[in-house]
Amino acid sequence: MNVAPRASAPLETAAVVAGLVRAYGERRVLDHVDLHIARGEFVALIGRSGCGKTTLLRALAGLDSIQGGRIEAPRTPAVIFQEHRLLPWKSLWQNVALGLGEPGARDRASAALEEVGLGDRLDDWPRTLSGGQAQRVALARALVREPTLLLLDEPFAALDALTRIQMHRLIKRLVAKHRPGVLLVTHDVDEAINLADRILIMRGGGLARDLAVTRPIDAADLRAELLSELGVGVETD
């Protein structure tokens, strides 16, 4: 795989958003949002339900039209959704290879499935998978495209707690290896702290805070700060 040299990677841009406006009729869901994501950078976007975080991700993915501003992003970024969205009528490797050019598609898909630990199930149907396994195939389908921008729309929300921990580890490892710029949309503060280099808080159609996560971190302090930003105060007895 073509991995950019580590030293130069942080300088490369994965995506730029400037003055982005997205409106449904009169209501502005995104109101002049600015955002820069570098390659190799893991950005988490948190906010309460309906604050517009998924809307921002969909705009970046090129799935929705925008009413103002500018987006610079790869034409086809890799996206992982909350549901795995595997095609039930295609075997696992065919799902991973969806939309790839013909020569060597199976080999590339096979290598990607190997990376997520499903290398021995190339020809199985998606119906035979558990929720966590299916999401791993979705991860392989995203990474096989060698994306410079990886968009994650609450991909762990539907998984059980233990599977989620495994997925966190896996995605950390694979992102470190392939170094795409990552935007993770989540409502889970702990997930954001665990995975991200930078945490953005979205409120009222704009980015309210931009916090760098410098490790080692004081997770408890950061957690309390994020929760209070989200309007969930820490309880005191």
Next chain:
Amino acid sequence: MTILVGEMGASSSPRSGRRANRSPVPEITGERREHLLFLLSWISPLILVVLWEAASRTGVLSAHVLPPPSGVVFTAWKQAVGGTLFRDLFTSLARAMLGFLIGGGIGFALGTLVGFSLLFGALIDRSVQMLRTIPFLALLPLVIVWFGVGEAQKVFMVSLGVMFPIYINTVLGIRQVDPKLIELGRVCGLGRTRMIREIVLPGALPSLLTGVRYSLATAWLALVVAETIGASAGIGYLALDAREFLRTDVVVLTIVIYAGIGILADSTARWLERRLLDWHPSYAREARR
């Protein structure tokens, strides 16, 4: 819905432990019980045939009303060896096949157009839905006026019966494809042709096959009716000819043949479903049973 299916599955399981404990008589369990039930399901129709034979032999049932089953088997043998049974069977099957291909082709083409394009939907769909409410067999007198009682009339009737179920299920199948999967196709950079080939058509396939199965039944029904009115060959002609001479044994034979081919058509459709829908969670469950 899901829960209901789960419960049904559990209660029909022959190894259900709770049921066995509640029963005062030691219950036969497992594979043996399944075998016995299977055997029993064949014994009752067999008894019916034996009763029928007995009634005919003792003269309770006149041979002119209903010939004995053994007589029908004998007639079948005679017709196959010396008569025109195979020629008639072939003629009927060819008519059904041709009608199915024409009607199915038109239904699929129109269904695809309407499924994909709102414009075509607006142009075509209402007219087709209105025509669909006509019981197509009622058109037979009109079709005879148009085509006479030749091959065209029979093939046309079959086509008509096949077209509507295929059309409706094609439209339904295409429209019901999960928009989330279409969106995924866009994210993966699929163009229009590949989107249709890799996502829309496979997604529409279960519904399409339901249409095929249903239309095979209508095709057969259409053929029986069309053939019974004026024909010089075919199973229907055989029945018609036999009626003239009060040969009820031949008439019953044709009925049995119609039934047999109906069963064959249905099991072909089921076989297609099992093969093509191996990936489908509910069809796969049915196949494992």
